[in-house]
Amino acid sequence: MRVAIIGAGVIGLSSALCIHEQFHGLVPSLELEVYADHFTPHTTSDGAAGLWQPYLSDHGNLQETLWNKETFDYLLGHLHSPEAKEMGLYLISGYNLFTEPVPDPSWKNIVLGFRNLTPKELQVFPGYSYGWFNTALMLEGRSYLPWLTNRLTQRGVKFFHKKVESFQEVSGDGVDVVLNCSGMRAGDLQPDPELQPGRGQIIKVQAPWVKHFIITHDLKSGIYSSPYIIPGTEFTVLGGIYQHGNWSEENSAKDHKSIWDSCCRLLPALQKAKIVGEWSGLRPARPSVRLERESIRLGNLQAEVIHNYGHGGFGITIHWGCAMAAARLFGSILQEKKQLARPPGPRL
């Protein structure tokens, strides 16, 4: 049984790992292959700061809230494992700031210690009159993706550096299931007008005295269009750009100035921070994540495709829940192909 995974960002690699973990024991002939034009450190996931935090509102999409929770709990469970450092996983606390009161988010009981900010805390952030404090997790792509790659390599998963132009390309060759984790480029494989870029730009600085994430919100402009500061292990990320429909991956001087000025206003000490890099990337935005099966007729062959893309700016936040869901879809495919007597339950 050959499975081709298209895409080697956080979604592709984690889906591959999840499927291999669950099924390699049950399906001895299982062979996984990852195809991608970009590998770490050149994927979208590598550019993200890595903060676990969903958007402010789930728009009633309870399924996504559940996947977010699964991801958080899964990561929290790994926090004390010896792998945590290599995964780029650690606890981080911080602030979400608003200029007016807002309802509590869907994730308030998922994170740790969620509470409103006190008046004294708000003094740190002039211009903001309301906010939250909570403890969440960081999962740095630049560490997590290599960690996933190592786990997959150990398991005998093969990697191919190739831009896949169509599902036929991989499925025609005797591949039984295709996992479409192509993120922003999913539209190249199958048109999807709902998938649009949410362009972001970030500045990387040396500011090791910053120990908290600080995310401001402008309810009129929308998510990520207001300054944010996220401290990593090697540098701190300054951001605040979200441009829907902009496909450019070139750094813009105008966006640089906007990020720099607004972040320095938020944290005056940043004026002395040294800039060590800049990056632009395209969040694969979609009204909801596309996570579903599709049978594709390719000539006289039928291929099963599992789509898992469109995670916008919350890919890291939701990745494991989606990987588990993709694995369940894979299980049902196996059942249908009579490869499995019944779906795998929890190991006793």
Add this chain to the structure above:
Amino acid sequence: MASPKVAVVGAGLIGLSTALCITEAYPSCSVTVLSDQFSPSTTSDVAAGILIPHTDLDTPIHRQRQWFKETFAYLFAISNSAEASEAGIHLVSGWQVFKSTPKEELPFWSDIVLGFRAMSEAELQKFPQHQFGQAFTTLKCDCPPYLLWLEKRLKATGAQMYTRKVADLWELHGEYDIVVNCTGLGAHQLVGDKQLFPVRGQVLKVHAPWVKHFIRDGDGLTYIYPGIHTVTLGGTREKGNWSRSPDPGTARDIFDRCCSLEPSLQGAQDMEVKVGLRPCRQCVRVQREVLSKGGVKLPVVHNYGHGAGGFSVHWGTANEAAHLVGECISALQGSSSRAKL
């Protein structure tokens, strides 16, 4: 007395902050800092500099509270300014955890730090050996940066600093009008204060940039304080131990205790071991004294004996000591005008 000459003996946290308070309150003074050690070789340089007060046994709580409140407010303002990184001042959040619920669940400083509250059950899961905990956000003064920044501010006021070992306060008579004694543990020798005793503290400074929170065991012995470039792991409280040499067995023990609080520290790199002798006393001595010898007088202001809690109260005691210096100046001006009559 046109321009009183003030000598501040000691260039640790207390000496430098006191000197700065004096220059700010009494700009007509000329202030000189004299010390055998300057940063990075002072006791203060070893400390993590976290603002979590220790309860002084003899000082009234309201006075300790006032000192802490003043210190917190002063550092809070710096942390919000463009100077924060140079001054080494930053906010840090974290947890104080207890193996059994403490008698006093609300310490006297709980409303001065930010966001103080009891930890939730979910948060306590991270600490399986601990039953109870407090979460809050406080400030940290990284040394040497903070001390170097104080030195820079002092120099800007025109204050002088000299490396000099003062063996006897009377040495300074004639050269200086008022002496401020900020010699920490040195006061044991310098002014013969036998109430002063060292409480030896050994710490490790490691590179572990993924540690963004402080974790402190309520027993005060085990703690993890993330600074700008390194994380301070501690510690020990060895009463009466004068040894400044790092002990390898102790280092291993500290590391093990910290790893049990924060397992990811197993991956920490570049360990440096340091020792500091906390200048402990039943209570901090912030007091005015007029030394007298053969009809000659020497006004002295003492500001020492801060034990484990120096950083938490330093600005408050510096202000109080500066105020006492003001009293000395008035007394001198009073007596000099009487002398003119």
